[in-house]
Amino acid sequence: xxxxxPLSAILMTALSTVLLLSGCGGGSNGEDQQTETATASKGKxxxxxxxxxxxxxxxxxxxxxxxxxxxxxxxxxVKHTYYPFGDIWTKELAAxxxxxxxxxxxxxxxxxxxxxxxxxxxxxxxFLKKEDIKGRFFPELWDTVLYKGEAYALPFTTDTRMMFYNxxxxxxxxxxxxxxxxxxxELEETAKKLDRKNGSVYTRIxxxxxxxxxxxxxxxxxxxxxxxxxxxxxxPVINDQAHLDAMNYVLDNANRIGQKNLDxxxxxxxxxxxxxxxxxxxxxWPDATTFYTQIRDFGQNLNFGIAPIPEISKDSGHYSVGxxxxxEIPKGAKHPQEAWEFMRYLTDxxxxxxxxxxxxxxxxxxxxxxDPELLKNEVYKAAVDNMAVTKVFPVPLNAxxxxxxxxxxxxAAIMGKMSPKEALDKAQAxxxxxxxxxxx
Amino acid sequence: xxTRMSSRMVHAHSNYYQSRKLRQRVGMxxxxxxxxxxxxxxxxxxxxxxxxxxxxxxxIMSYPPTWIPESFHWExxxxxxxxxxxxxxxxxxLLLAGVGVITHVLSxxxxxxxxxxxxxxxxxxxxxxxxxxxxxxxxxxxxxxYIMFAKIHWVGTYLPLMVPGLFGSAYQIFLVRQFYMSIPxxxxxxxxxxxxxxxxxxxxIMIPLAKPAVVVIAIMTFQGAWNDFxxxxxxxxxxxxxxxxxxxxSFKGQETTQWHYLMAGSLIVLAPVIALFFFxxxxxxxxxxxxxxxxx
Numbered sequence: 001x002x003x004x005x006p007l008s009a010i011l012m013t014a015l016s017t018v019l020l021l022s023g024c025g026g027g028s029n030g031e032d033q034q035t036e037t038a039t040a041s042k043g044k045x046x047x048x049x050x051x052x053x054x055x056x057x058x059x060x061x062x063x064x065x066x067x068x069x070x071x072x073x074x075x076x077x078v079k080h081t082y083y084p085f086g087d088i089w090t091k092e093l094a095a096x097x098x099x100x101x102x103x104x105x106x107x108x109x110x111x112x113x114x115x116x117x118x119x120x121x122x123x124x125x126x127f128l129k130k131e132d133i134k135g136r137f138f139p140e141l142w143d144t145v146l147y148k149g150e151a152y153a154l155p156f157t158t159d160t161r162m163m164f165y166n167x168x169x170x171x172x173x174x175x176x177x178x179x180x181x182x183x184x185x186e187l188e189e190t191a192k193k194l195d196r197k198n199g200s201v202y203t204r205i206x207x208x209x210x211x212x213x214x215x216x217x218x219x220x221x222x223x224x225x226x227x228x229x230x231x232x233x234x235x236p237v238i239n240d241q242a243h244l245d246a247m248n249y250v251l252d253n254a255n256r257i258g259q260k261n262l263d264x265x266x267x268x269x270x271x272x273x274x275x276x277x278x279x280x281x282x283x284x285w286p287d288a289t290t291f292y293t294q295i296r297d298f299g300q301n302l303n304f305g306i307a308p309i310p311e312i313s314k315d316s317g318h319y320s321v322g323x324x325x326x327x328e329i330p331k332g333a334k335h336p337q338e339a340w341e342f343m344r345y346l347t348d349x350x351x352x353x354x355x356x357x358x359x360x361x362x363x364x365x366x367x368x369x370x371d372p373e374l375l376k377n378e379v380y381k382a383a384v385d386n387m388a389v390t391k392v393f394p395v396p397l398n399a400x401x402x403x404x405x406x407x408x409x410x411x412a413a414i415m416g417k418m419s420p421k422e423a424l425d426k427a428q429a430x431x432x433x434x435x436x437x438x439x440x
Numbered sequence: 441x442x443t444r445m446s447s448r449m450v451h452a453h454s455n456y457y458q459s460r461k462l463r464q465r466v467g468m469x470x471x472x473x474x475x476x477x478x479x480x481x482x483x484x485x486x487x488x489x490x491x492x493x494x495x496x497x498x499x500i501m502s503y504p505p506t507w508i509p510e511s512f513h514w515e516x517x518x519x520x521x522x523x524x525x526x527x528x529x530x531x532x533x534l535l536l537a538g539v540g541v542i543t544h545v546l547s548x549x550x551x552x553x554x555x556x557x558x559x560x561x562x563x564x565x566x567x568x569x570x571x572x573x574x575x576x577x578x579x580x581x582x583x584x585x586y587i588m589f590a591k592i593h594w595v596g597t598y599l600p601l602m603v604p605g606l607f608g609s610a611y612q613i614f615l616v617r618q619f620y621m622s623i624p625x626x627x628x629x630x631x632x633x634x635x636x637x638x639x640x641x642x643x644x645i646m647i648p649l650a651k652p653a654v655v656v657i658a659i660m661t662f663q664g665a666w667n668d669f670x671x672x673x674x675x676x677x678x679x680x681x682x683x684x685x686x687x688x689x690s691f692k693g694q695e696t697t698q699w700h701y702l703m704a705g706s707l708i709v710l711a712p713v714i715a716l717f718f719f720x721x722x723x724x725x726x727x728x729x730x731x732x733x734x735x736x
Contacts, residue, residue, distance in 0.1 A: 048677075054690040055698070056523060084689035087673050094674045097583050098590030269503065279503030294696070298501040 045338045046077045048102035050092065054082035061358045069345045076338045078104075092330060096120050101330035103339040109144050109155060109324040111395045116147035122329035125150040127340045136347060137364045144392045145326055154347050155364035157355070158324035159288040160383055160390040161214050163310070164295070167303040169194055169204075169283040180307030184219075184249060187284070187310050188256075194283040195257070202261050207284035209250045210262055211276070214286035214309065214321075216410055217403075220246035222319040223312050226391050229406070229431075234396065236431045238406060239424035245312075247413055247420040254414065278302060289383035293360050306382045308389065322390040324364065356380075362387070398438040405430040493517070493703035500699045513700065520691075520704040528680060529687040536601055536672075536683060537665035543605030544661040545654055548612040553642045555613065556620035557628055567617075574610045586674060596677045601668075605661070612657045619653035620646060655723040663713060684709045 053062045059082065066078045081102070083091055088105070095101040107115070115121045128134065128151060134142050141155035167177035173193040181187040187207060194206025205211075209219055221228040224242035231237050254262060269276040277285035278299045285291075286309065295302055308318035327343045329336050345351060352368035355361060362383050363369050375381040396402060406427045413423035487507075492500060493516055495509045520526065554560075555567050589600040623646065631641045647654060669685040676682060688709060691702040717724060 053693075055693040055696070058693065081677060082679060082690065083673065084686065085693065087669075087689070090670075091674050094583060094586045095590075095595075098587045098595065100590050100595060274501055274503040274505055276503070278501065281503065294501075298498055 044075060044077060045335050046079055047104065047335050047338050047342060049078050049080050049342070050083055050088060050102045050105045051080065052083060052085040052088045052106065054084070058359060061355065065346065065351050065354060068351070069342060072345070076341060078342055093120070096330050096332060099332045101333050103329060103333045103335050104327055104342055105330055106156065106325050107153070107328055109141065109153070109158070109326045109392060111400070112145045112153045112326055112328070113147040114395045114397060114400055115328075116152040117397050120331050121152045122331055122333065122336055123150055123152055124154070124329070124340070127337075131344070133344060133347070136349075136366065138366055138369075138387055140322075140387070140390060140392055141324060141364050144394050153326035153328035154343050156325050156327050156347060157361045158322050158364055158387070158390075158392070159290060159362055160322040160386045161218070161286055161288055161309065161320045162382060162386055163307045164277060164285045164287060164291060165305050165307065166277070166280065166283045167305050169206075169280070170305075177303075177305065180305065181310055183314070184223075184310045184312055188249075188253060191253070191284065192256070202257070202265055204280070205257065205262070205265055205282050207253075207282070208257065208262055209253055210414070211266065211282060212285045212287050213291075216246055216250045216414075217406070218309075218321050219249060221321060221391065221393075222246075222309055222317075223249075225317050226319045226389075228391070228393050229402070230396055234398075236399070236402075236428060236435065238431060239421075239428040244420055244424055247410075247424065250414065251420065259414070259416070289362065289379060289386070290360060292379040306379050308382075308386055318386075318389045320386055320390045322362075322387075322392050324362075324392065396435075398435045399431055402431050402434065405434060489703045489707055492699055493707055495700055497698065497700055516700045516704045517708070520701045520708065523701065524687050524690060524705055525679075526684070526687060526705070526708065529682055529684045532681060533666060533683040533685075536598065536668070537662050539598075539602045540605050540661045540665040541658045543602065544609060544612060545658055547606050547608045548657055549616050549647055549650065549654060550642060551608045552613045552616035552620055553638070553646055556617045557625070557641075557646075558638065570610050571614060574614075582670075582674075589675065595675055598676075598681070600675045601665075601671050612660065615657060616650060616653045619650045623649050652723055652726045655720060656726065659716065659720055659723060662716065666709075666713060 049066070051062060053059055063080060066080050070077055089107065092101060092105055092107075107121075112121070116123070133154075134151070137155045138158065141158055142151075145151050145153040145155060163180060165180055170177040175190060175193060181190045191206035191208075194204070195202065196204035209215060217229075220243040223246040224237075224240065227237065227242075229236060229238050229243075237243075265281075269279070269281060275294060275298075276282045277287075278295060280302075289306070292306075295304060309320045311318050327346055329339045329343075333339055347365055349365055349368045352363040352365035353371050353374070356363045356368060356371075356374055360380065368374075369384050369387070375384065409418070409423040409427040409430070412418040413420045418426070491507060491509055494512050494514065495506075496511070496513055499506065499510055555563065555570075585600075586595070589595050594600050594603075627645055627649075628641055631645055636644070667685060668683070669689075672681075672683045672686055676686075688702065688705045691698040691705060
């Protein structure tokens with residue numbers, strides 16, 4: 001088939017696109033919303049609660065909590081619906097735009113402010129005025145749910161990263177298995193002693209910052225004493241000295257072992273299934289503390305220890321990074337008052353304690369997290385203690401995807417295509433440029 | 441002497457013949473070896489799926505990875521089926537795919553008939569507009585369409601997944617039209633002389649003659665509905681109405697993935713599509729020919 005009039009084809013495409021887009025503009029006033037999913041029967045209100053907890057371990061736990069809530073009063077019934085992790089937020093976005101969102105949803109803590117900025121969630125200050133419950137939460141988490149000083153979500157769970165290490169490997173290398181290196185320099189020295197080679201081929205690697213969950217970006221945050229890529233005023237500081245030192249630390253390790261050796265070794269253990277720490281191929285493994293459940297379930301009596309992230313010099317701070325999930329009311333939800341009551345229940349001590357106990361998650365409620373029964377588990381206690389040095393970084397509003405600009409430069413530096421200084425200067429310039437564009 | 445010579449010639453000839461045969465055989469062997477190696481490379485992920493689906497989670501997580509499971513856990517399939525509520529999801533998916541195939545075949549063959557065989561003012565223009573819609577990426581129309589369906593209270597039902605099929609799909613209309621173009625107009629004129637209406641001609645002449653194209657769009661639609669994830673995800677709000685693709689995702693969690701169930705489930709979902717391919721292989725290839733324009 002030949003298009004005789006290519007111009008008219010283009011024109012018509014453009015026209016139909018414009019028509020479709022303009023149809024979207026009037027869509028979000030949400031007056032005639034769908035009420036099918038939230039009907040009030042006999043004065044009782046049904047609220048919709050969306051989570052991504054559908055696995056056979058998590059689902060019964062959240063549904064038990066919901067059951068308890070439904071039985072605890074006779075005005076509100078919570079209906080739980082599961083959607084796959086990640087995709088749940090695609091669905092929510094469409095639902096908010098159409099004005100028929102759920103009443104409560106679980107979402108990421110880091111982007112709470114960004115969602116508030118885009119008018120996707122509900123300001124909770126009115127509820128908090130009547131009942132101030134912010135004292136329940138770890139302060140670092142509470143700060144993350146604020147947008148222009150007002151709360152738009154309640155923290156539910158959190159996590160923190162720590163160093164897991166193989167005590168048997170430590171003993172075998174003549175190291176004290178109860179003492180993990182305190183500083184980054186000591187860590188590198190320890191790592192050297194833990195490497196094992198067969199001829200020129202590594203059979204075990206003591207530690208590499210390129211493996212597991214605390215890479216250059218996190219180390220840079222630890223080196224700069226918890227500031228990370230943006231300073232207090234929101235100005236990007238990607239190429240500052242501490243971040244450069246962190247890059248050099250990563251590169252020194254890579255040069256010692258050989259980047260090629262690191263890559264080959266990494267390729268041999270793949271990325272998702274068998275874990276090299278559990279398999280005894282890597283001796284030191286920084287990860288979220290929930291990694292413990294994998295060791296517990298698959299680590300057949302692995303003799304491991306857990307320690308805070310190192311620091312650059314004595315008492316500079318064992319800074320770690322964390323994240324977590326929050327509960328929030330999507331914009332346009334029909335029963336905010338009832339949603340609030342349910343969220344209050346979910347963040348209260350008993351529900352939070354139950355969740356922590358069954359899932360081994362770190363929870364946002366300080367009192368629940370510090371429950372003496374829970375603290376009997378060594379790893380759990382270490383994780384709660386680590387909250388004092390754990391930082392959660394909100395997504396910057398005028399550069400939400402800044403990592404996409406930093407990561408290529410990070411990789412260029414690691415691959416040796418650019419000097420660390422050049423790479424970080426380039427990343428700094430790129431992020432500055434992005435922010436300039438977004439603030440116009 | 442002459443006999444000796446001729447025997448030598450025969451010998452040389454048979455030598456030549458043998459070496460040619462040998463060369464052919466070696467060539468064939470090399471070709472088969474290369475093709476086998478390539479096929480193995482392509483089948484490796486599939487084997488990995490099968491093997492993972494039969495392992496225990498402990499074996500999946502252990503190092504070094506094993507190609508053949510140490511012990512065969514056939515019960516993974518049974519557990520996947522019951523834990524994932526797959527009976528329900530399969531029925532739902534079959535319903536969606538079935539309705540999809542019927543509506544797409546009816547509407548697209550009908551619309552294509554108009555574009556291919558009926559002359560009316562603005563036909564070319566309309567056809568161009570229709571083709572133009574193929575250039576709009578699905579993500580652009582996602583939110584507006586969703587809002588529209590929300591306004592008419594169709595979200596939470598199967599209607600947004602079923603009804604649009606009645607309004608045709610640009611690519612399939614194009615495909616069937618190309619096929620119709622190769623059917624001589626004389627047939628239609630003969631029908632008209634005998635007093636047949638357009639509906640009759642479409643149903644009794646065009647569809648039977650365009651069978652390959654009809655099968656191709658049926659298969660395309662079935663595959664599309666079978667593998668659809670985004671549509672059901674955003675329009676369905678009850679778990680009892682989920683389809684297989686959403687059901688599969690429940691084995692993937694926030695921090696751990698139940699690989700054995702995920703792989704067993706993926707194979708269960710994959711099986712009908714593979715079966716379909718073997719049964720209708722000829723049409724798949726024919727479909728590629730139609731769409732690349734060699735027929736039209």
